[in-house]
Amino acid sequence: MSPLPDLLLHNVGFLVTVSSENPVVHRDVSIVISGSEICDVIPVRTISRVDARVTIDCSGLIAIPGLVNAHHHMYQTCLRGVGALDNLGGWFRSRERFLKHVGPEERFHSVSLAHLELLENGTTCVCEFGSNNRDPESIDSTIEALNDSLLALVLAYAPPPGAAEDLTRIHSTLEASSRLRRLLCIPGPVAPSVHDAPAMKEFSATSEVANTLGVGISTHILESQGDVAGRPVDALRQLGCLNEHTLLAHMVHASDSDIATVAAADAAVVHNPLSNMRLASGVINLPAVRGAGIRVGLGTDGACNDAADMFETMKVAMGLQRATTRDPLSCTPYDALRMATREGAAALGLGTITGSIEAGKRADIVLIDPDSAGFTVVNDPVAQVVLNTTPSEVRHVIAAGEVVKRDFTVVAVDPNEVRRSARDCFREFADRVRPLEREI
Numbered sequence: 389m390s391p392l393p394d395l396l397l398h399n400v401g402f403l404v405t406v407s408s409e410n411p412v413v414h415r416d417v418s419i420v421i422s423g424s425e426i427c428d429v430i431p432v433r434t435i436s437r438v439d440a441r442v443t444i445d446c447s448g449l450i451a452i453p454g455l456v457n458a459h460h461h462m463y464q465t466c467l468r469g470v471g472a473l474d475n476l477g478g479w480f481r482s483r484e485r486f487l488k489h490v491g492p493e494e495r496f497h498s499v500s501l502a503h504l505e506l507l508e509n510g511t512t513c514v515c516e517f518g519s520n521n522r523d524p525e526s527i528d529s530t531i532e533a534l535n536d537s538l539l540a541l542v543l544a545y546a547p548p549p550g551a552a553e554d555l556t557r558i559h560s561t562l563e564a565s566s567r568l569r570r571l572l573c574i575p576g577p578v579a580p581s582v583h584d585a586p587a588m589k590e591f592s593a594t595s596e597v598a599n600t601l602g603v604g605i606s607t608h609i610l611e612s613q614g615d616v617a618g619r620p621v622d623a624l625r626q627l628g629c630l631n632e633h634t635l636l637a638h639m640v641h642a643s644d645s646d647i648a649t650v651a652a653a654d655a656a657v658v659h660n661p662l663s664n665m666r667l668a669s670g671v672i673n674l675p676a677v678r679g680a681g682i683r684v685g686l687g688t689d690g691a692c693n694d695a696a697d698m699f700e701t702m703k704v705a706m707g708l709q710r711a712t713t714r715d716p717l718s719c720t721p722y723d724a725l726r727m728a729t730r731e732g733a734a735a736l737g738l739g740t741i742t743g744s745i746e747a748g749k750r751a752d753i754v755l756i757d758p759d760s761a762g763f764t765v766v767n768d769p770v771a772q773v774v775l776n777t778t779p780s781e782v783r784h785v786i787a788a789g790e791v792v793k794r795d796f797t798v799v800a801v802d803p804n805e806v807r808r809s810a811r812d813c814f815r816e817f818a819d820r821v822r823p824l825e826r827e828i
């Protein structure tokens with residue numbers, strides 16, 4: 389007699405599998421989960437009864453794969469609202485003034501808040517870009533805050549200057565975890581200019597340590613118009629840093645030649661539409677980038693993104709393309725959903741593990757309850773996942789086969805305690821950072 393499945397998501401109203409190029413929607417199915425994996429998807433009409441250790445009635449709900457946030461700065465959650473009038477350069481300056489007051493304890497609470505937010509909005513896989521983790525204690529506080537998390541975590545780490553070997557320590561720590569943990573190296577927070585020999589040299593030295601460990605690299609590139617003259621894509625190519633394990637955030641101002649170079653190297657790109665919009669950076673040429681065959685994920689960047697809400701991110705990614713190209717097919721709702729799930733997972737090198745609802749994949753699933761005033765009538769579940777859904781309609785979230793949000797409440801952590809601790813830690817935070825402005 390085979391053992392009971394651990395979890396049965398029974399009678400799902402609409403299942404959007406994101407398992408192929410075109411949308412596949414199943415009606416009235418049950419999803420069978422054992423351990424951390426999806427075992428089977430069964431039409432309800434063909435079965436009389438499936439027993440499981442835990443059964444959740446999903447009548448009328450819409451199931452989609454757990455969302456993949458391919459570029460986040462979780463440690464910046466405590467900086468929300470900062471630099472609201474800034475462009476990218478201004479944001480860097482505003483951000484640094486606040487980050488001077490963010491030590492390991494503040495980072496722990498900031499990442500804990502970010503983790504809670506991700507669980508609430510249905511994200512089950514995240515790439516944390518720790519670009520300002522310039523001391524070991526700060527990266528340790530990030531790992532500590534996520535130690536018990538069920539999220540699939542890709543941690544991009546910038547080792548302290550001259551201490552690239554600290555990558556080895558973090559690599560060992562992540563490898564020893566029983567959870568899904570991967571490391572990426574940040575040889576520099578921004579890709580170097582071909583005209584800046586010292587920056588090229590430092591970038592190269594750190595990336596060599598990453599090569600030795602067999603981990604990929606991640607960096608920001610071509611986020612603003614001012615980056616174009618430095619030909620950073622050429623710089624990465626010259627340094628041997630462009631390959632299938634390279635993850636590039638932004639690519640807003642990429643030329644046709646840049647896109648062709650990245651595509652030929654099979655490197656991946658993360659699009660951060662809300663951050664680019666808020667900082668007046670510009671709009672990526674998504675049809676050209678995806679049309680070249682580049683894997684593109686969606687991300688929420690740092691506090692300059694104002695929320696880590698992947699539903700909002702999908703909708704804005706679609707809307708910016710349509711508004712700038714005046715072509716509704718430049719980005720369809722399914723394009724946005726694919727980037728936020730399957731394609732984002734592939735961009736992170738996790739395409740065989742998560743990003744779609746199929747037997748054998750990690751059981752990362754979001755169940756949307758459309759029974760809200762702004763939704764209710766389901767005419768096109770694929771479109772409405774992007775057009776109508778907000779985190780408040782996320783009813784259940786399953787990560788690695790475990791229920792982490794149930795009936796609209798996160799159960800994997802104590803939400804009240806996470807918020808209370810963060811409130812205590814950041815009490816009068818802005819006043820500590822800006823005493824002069826307050827007196828004026």
Ligand SMILES: [Zn+2]
Nearest residue numbers: 517637689690
């Ligand atoms: Zn970023």
